[in-house]
Amino acid sequence: MASPLVERLAQLGSSARTAVEDDRGQTTFAALTERALRVRGALLADGGRGAGAHASPSSLEGERILLLVPPGAAWVSAFLGVLLAGGIALPLSALYPPAELAWLASDAGVRRILVGDELAAVAAPIAQGRSVLRVEDFERAAPGPEGALSDIAADDPALLLYTSGTTGKPKGALLTHRNLAVQAELLRAAWGFSEHDALLHALPLHHLHGVVIALTTSLLAGSATRMLPRFDAQRVAAEIARGSVTAFMAVPTMYQRLFEQIDRGGAPGFAAGARALRLATSGSAALPVTLAERWRDLTGAIPLERFGMTEIGVGLSNPLDPAGRRAGWVGFPLPTVEARITDDAGNASEWAPGDAPGEAPARPGGAAVARGELWIRGPSVFKGYLGREDATAAAFQDGWFRTGDVAERSSDGRFRLLGRTSVDILKSGGYKLSALEIEEALREHGAIAEVAVIGVPDEAWGERVVAVVVAAPGREAECATGPLRAWAKERLAPYKVPRESIVVPSLPRNAMGKVVKPELVKAIAASGSGGKDPSAR
Template sequence: MTSPLVERLAQLGSSARIALHDDRGPLSFAELMDRALRVRGALLAAGARRAAGGRAAPRSLDGERIALLVSPGAPWVSAFLGVLLAGGIALPLSPLYPPAELAWLADDAGVERVLVSDDLAAVAAPIAGGRAVLRVEDVERAAPGPLSATSDLAADDPALLLYTSGTTGKPKGALLTHRNLAVQAELLRAAWGFSEQDVLLHALPLHHLHGVSIALLTSLLAGGATRMLPRFDAQRVAAEIARGSATAIMAVPTMYQRLFEQVDRGGAPGFAAGARALRLATSGSAALPVTLAERWRDLTGAIPLERFGMTEIGVGLSNPLDPGARRPGWVGSPLPTVEARITDDAGNVWAPGDGGGASAPGGGAAPDSASAPGGGVAVMRGELWIRGPSVFKGYLGREDATRAAFQEGWFRTGDVAERSGDGCFRLLGRTSVDILKSGGYKLSALEIEEALREHGAIAEVAVVGVPDEAWGERVVAVVVAAPGREAECATGPLRAWARERLAPYKIPRDAVVVPGLPRNAMGKVVKPALVKAIAEGRLPGR
């Protein structure tokens, strides 16, 4: 089967509509495809010269991994598409990675060539040795080949290599196929109402699934325009929203937090009106605190559309497009073609119809009878498994990890979730960092964090489990205090406040006040770093 991604690009390739608008100006779909085909031709020609002293260029790179160190904007997109059209696998890298991490990723992926923009040439130095480095400014000017030459690319050919965030262990390279990317873009186009009339404001990193697939490819393949910013800057994003030209924005919770800080400083005139005019605002890559969701609703009349996605699966669950049907703190229901199930520790599955209050098949955990929004009943808590055509091909060079990640065709997400009686899901956290085992109880760090955010003295908080002989894991709240309110966040006062709001076994045993939380490029708190720092006594005293 021919690549559906290439087929859709071919349909758009002659259009004069605006595809991208970066700081250099607008670029039509036809102009973008012309540049992408030039990149394709240059990669194939250069590969032939390196391999056989100038023989005729091959029709495909046959899955060669090509690293991208290109600044966000039209050159990045043309380089990315050019690699895909050449039959290569694109590995986007972040210029914020330290040299050792860049070198490790390039080595692990088996990269032999790197596409670099001039402004990042110095950043590419750690991976330049022994590898061919191509200037994107040069390859964009190469002779283009015909789009028809890409017809032999298949749906199951790998197209994109993205490394997992590494918040729970060493990153693994997830291989996503042409089919994965095309299916994901079509699912989100339909679910989120994207069309040729949309303008997506894009300020997400492009080395992550959220930025490259969920945002960029959804907008691009829907035929809409994408306003690409070089990076997230709260003042600039607020100004772009205030301008009113965008119809949609995709963000992570930290971005919403920074935008509100900009508003609170009085540095965002016109922002509220522009935000209300947006057709769609989504949030992902980390749990959206209910406090942020409700503040956005106070500003715009609707909470952001929250969904659940992972590098390995794309977006699998989503709240509805209808703002009135969204639930704060919940990530929605499976998208079409996506199946989701809840399992217990032994992999047993509970499904609606097995009988409320009954044990799961095979002796699994009994359904939880807590009430859920919308009149449903929270019927089951356990690990979330996902199956469908958007699920990835596997981990590069890690067959054992790939086998361990799947069971009978289902991908084991490693996230603990709760499913309501009407099929809506709520995430309770990663089994490795957010599900804490303390004093015989299984606790959700995300639930505890949500309760603590109601404290007016807490600006940000992360709850972690630190190894403890007596408790198994000691629950610790790591807090960024509001200015001048550090004393209220100390262990004694915070525990006293929490006693009125949390069950005794959920109350953090200790609180640590810090100036900031360690985060990765997508704004996720790197909890293992906090646990290690607490264990080694490197955080301030309690």
Template sequence: MTSPLAERLSQLGSSARTAVEDDRGRTTFAELMERALRVRGALLAGGARRGAEQGASQSSLEGERVLLLVPPGAAWVSAFLGVILAGGIALPLSPLYPPAELAWLAGDAGVRRILLGDELAAVAAPIAEGRAVLRVEDAERAAPGPESAVSDLAADDPALLLYTSGTTGKPKGALLTHRNLAVQAELLRAAWGFSEQDVLLHALPLHHLHGVAIALTTSLLAGSATRMLPRFDAQRVAAEIARRSATAVMAVPTMYQRLFEHVDRGGAPEFAAGARALRLATSGSAALPVTLAERWRDLTGTIPLERFGMTEIGVGLSNPLDPGGRRAGWVGSPLPTVEARITDDAGNASAWAPGEPAAPGGGGVVARGELWIRGPSVFKGYLGREDATAAAFQDGWFRTGDVAERSSDGCFRLLGRTSVDILKSGGYKLSALEIEEALREHGAIAEVAVIGVPDEAWGERVVAVVVPAPGREAECAIGPLRAWAKERLAPYKVPRESVVVGSLPRNAMGKVVKPELVKALVASMGGEERQLAR
């Protein structure tokens, strides 16, 4: 089967509508595809020159991994599409990675070539030795190359390599196919109502699924325009929303928090009116605190559309486009073609005792356990890690590693990752996310992460790592904090320790890196006296 991704790009290739707008100007779909085909031609010509020494020519990269180090904008998109249309696998990496991490990722992926934007030449220099480096600016001036290569692309050919966060070990490279990307884009176009009239405000990192596939690819394949910013900056994003430059925005919870902080300082006086004018605002990559959802509702009249996705599956669950059907704290129902099930520890379908609290607007909880997903948007496997790929699947289902619960009307709520968010303390299984949500109601707490620290007596001791609101540090001490929490949480859920910090460690998508917190806290034990509840 021919690549549905290539087919859709070909359909858009003659359009005079704006595809990408960046700080350098507007690029139409026709111009973007011409630039992408020239990048493809340069890559194929480069491959043919290397193969000529062996008497061979090259009409396809045949799955070669090509590293992208290009600033966000039209040039990044042309480089990305050029690699894919040449039969290669795009590996976008962050220029903020330290040299050692870039080197490890490039080595693990077997990268032989780097597509580079001029501004990032210094970033690429430490990993350039032994690899061909091609400037995007030069590639976009090359000949387009043979037309046959595009029609020869298949649906199951890998197109994109994204590395997982590696919070429990070295990152693994997830391979996404042409079909994965095309199916995902079509699912979200239909579910979220994207059309040629939309303009997506894009300030997400492009080395994560959220930025490259959920946001950019969905917008492109829907024929929408994408307003690409160099990076997320609360002042810049708030100004763009205030001047109504876009109809849709996709963000992570930390972005919403930073926007509110900027507005609270008096920035972007027209922000509220601009936010109300947005057709769609979504949140993903981490659980959206109910407090942030409700703050957005106070501002705009609706909560952001929250959904659940992973590098390996794309977006599997989503709240509805209709704001009236969204539930704060819940991630919605499976998208068409996606199947979801809740399993117990043995992998069997899980059921929950009747009488659980009802979901807002829906039925009571009927199942709780690990969330499994299957469908055509699920990835191909991990590059070079057959054992890890096999372990990730059971009977065709991908095991997400997330614990969730399902209501009787088919809506899902996440309780956290089994590795970091499901704590085992005193014989109980606790959801760190549930405890965090309760603690965020405390006016003295600006940010909080709940973790489990190894403990002989408890198995894991529940610890609240707190960023206090200015001038309210004393209220975050363990004594007053526990007294407050006991009125809102079951006794076994109340943190036994609080640690006050200036900030929480986060990855590029704004997720708190809890393993770093646990490691730092364990290392500090035996040093300064801790605030423990006896």
């Protein structure tokens, strides 16, 4: 079967509508396709020098091409050009230190790097033994052999994204042409994307959220994508205030920064522009209910929350209709997505597309369950981890991908995430606790600006529940252990109350705004905590 992604791009390839708008101007679908074909042609023409013996004159045959290109039309044309040449795109962040870039390039077996002029210095430390090709040089390249595009198959790998590495070194997840096309079509239908939309894009492009959920969905729907160089709260607020975009995708930290910009009085016209948005989504981390409610107060609707991860794409989503959304919940399985909840005893319940909301069948046998580890199955689930057959095998059971997230399902069919089985599910004093639930309660405290709840190894408790807090300016004393515990005891069961509170200037986050809890656990355990700032070590 031919690649549905390539087929859809061919349908859009002659359109005069705007595909990408960046700080250099607008690029139509026709112009973007022409540029992508020139990238393809240049890669194939260079194959004998850079790709080694694995490439043919008409296909890169799965060669991994590293992308170090600033966000914008040039990035999109480079990305699509790699895919149209039969290669695998590996987008990486220019913010990575040289040692990390070198490790990732080596792990992926990269022989060639596509680089934008602005990032040539970033590529220099990892260029030894590799070909570095300037995207700007491809404007004069030939488009490549005709007719070979139909040879790209649906199950050919297209994209390599490295996981965050919370359980060790990052692993490269391979996504196929089918994975990308299925995911884009699911979200187009579920979220109502069309050629009349304009998406504001300020997400990192080396993560699933930025490159697949946002960019690929918008492109394949025929929508325009307004791409910013990076997230900047003042710039994003101004773009939304202009009223020219209809959709915005973000992570919770972005919403937090936007509200801080509003509170400083630096977002004139933002409220009216935000109310004009057809769609605002949140993902990559749990959206605090307080932020969801503040967005609702501003716009009339809470952001659409969904659940996704590199290996599965978006599997669960709240409805497009704001009336059907529920703060703190990630909604229902999308069409083609099967969901399963498995408890520690091996009991499981499964839900297929179209199952009635109240059904909780115990399909493999045993008792029906509504709380446990979430497993996902469907055509958007990834191909496997590059070069890690053992890790791939361990990630699946009976065809199901084990997400490592603990979830519960309500009687009306909605799913809610309780946290990762590793860092967000704490075992303290014989109790199994949800760090996310405790965090949500603590965010009601007016002196707490940000909070992460973690479990620190403890001989007496197994894990000691610790709240790591960023205090509001001038209110640090209220966040100390004594006052915070007294406040929390009125709102949480005794065994859920943090035994310790540590005030820090900031929380460590990855590129998608997720708090890197393993770093906190390691630092606090090493310092002995005792109320000390682990970041001061």
